[in-house]
Amino acid sequence: MTTHTPLGDHAQHPEYAAGRADAYDDETTLTLDQLAARAALYAEHAHLLRALGYADRVLEKRLEQIAVTAAETELAHTGGRR
Secondary structure, eight states: OOOSOTTOGGGGSHHHHHHHHHHHHHTTTSOHHHHHHHHHHHHHHSOHHHHHHHHHHHHHHHHHHHHHHHHHHHHHHHTTOO
16 A cells, blocks of 8 residues: 555645635635646745645636536536436
């Protein structure tokens, strides 16, 4: 059995966690495009692991939005019937 997370050792680093926390805080007030722009700023100016944590959360948020859109499209297309 491995003791590493799928993301690697950096997922346990405080800077990575802080970047994710920043993104969680920002997603309540910023659009997805604004989050992506801020992630780019983090990549240029913040600690690398903090930037990675922020970018990972922004990617997750984008994937969540894609999944919701697909589900809503399917429901609209089928009229809610299965």
